[in-house]
Amino acid sequence: MAINSNRKxxxxxxxxxxxxxxxxxxISDDQLGKGYLNDILLQKKNENENVIFNVVLHxxxxxxxxxxxxxxxxxDLFIELKIKNKYATESSLIIKTIAIANEYQNKGxxxxxxxxxxxxxxxxxxxxxxxxxxxxxxxxEIPMSKILIKNGYSQIQxxxxxxxxxxxLRNFECPICGNPPCLCSLVIFExx
Numbered sequence: 001m002a003i004n005s006n007r008k009x010x011x012x013x014x015x016x017x018x019x020x021x022x023x024x025x026x027i028s029d030d031q032l033g034k035g036y037l038n039d040i041l042l043q044k045k046n047e048n049e050n051v052i053f054n055v056v057l058h059x060x061x062x063x064x065x066x067x068x069x070x071x072x073x074x075x076d077l078f079i080e081l082k083i084k085n086k087y088a089t090e091s092s093l094i095i096k097t098i099a100i101a102n103e104y105q106n107k108g109x110x111x112x113x114x115x116x117x118x119x120x121x122x123x124x125x126x127x128x129x130x131x132x133x134x135x136x137x138x139x140x141e142i143p144m145s146k147i148l149i150k151n152g153y154s155q156i157q158x159x160x161x162x163x164x165x166x167x168x169l170r171n172f173e174c175p176i177c178g179n180p181p182c183l184c185s186l187v188i189f190e191x192x
Contacts, residue, residue: 013116016046016053016065023062024055031099033182035172052120056100056109064100064109068093068117070126093121095131098144114151129153129191136176137161137183145187153189162186 016024021042028037045051045067052068071092095117100109121129131153133144145155167174167182174182 012057013054013113014057016042016055018043018046020055020062020065024065027062027065027099027101030102031175032097033167033172033174035170054116056113058104062101063104064098064113066095066099066113066117067097068120069096070094070124091126092128092130093117093124093126095129097132110147111151114147131189131191133187133189134176135185135187137185138176142187144189148189151191153191155187156190157188159186159188 021039024042025037025039029035042053045053050070050072052070054066054068055062056064056066071094098110098113117129120126131144131148133142133148135142135158142155161181161183162185163174163182165181166172167177167180171180172182173179174184177183
């Protein structure tokens with residue numbers, strides 16, 4: 001468990017637990033799309049030894065969460081996601097998801113999360129950090145790009161229509177595209 005603070009808030013990073021799943025799903029539905037995450041997916045992520053799944057708490061309330069992957073030969077997320085495996089190594093950390101509740105955005109939580117991610121990478125001797133970000137299909141906006149660039153990340157790859165098949169199979173509603181299929185692109189950033 002880690003603690004970050006700024007002038008107004010104290011944020012506690014805590015491993016996700018089943019009691020957090022309802023709040024995580026509510027934040028996910030709003031930020032990532034209705035049905036993007038559910039209790040079953042959350043439990044699988046929580047049980048995977050290659051996953052770091054943390055919530056950010058403020059006064060015991062879940063205000064955000066993040067999901068990180070450490071690829072191995074056994075579990076290589078880049079192969080799983082059909083991405084060219086020229087980037088990730090066993091000493092990499094992949095930021096799969098970051099989501100913050102609307103009312104807690106622009107309060108320093110994302111900065112606190114990136115600080116904690118950097119600490120995790122150092123503690124585990126992970127030399128490369130990658131982040132997966134959404135690119136809106138209509139505006140081509142990448143909502144995470146400013147904070148990623150501010151934290152030393154550079155864009156390295158775009159995969160068009162990345163969530164198309166998954167959105168149809170899992171029937172999740174993209175906050176931009178609406179009902180499936182989601183036509184947003186995946187943008188991969190690397191910390192330099």
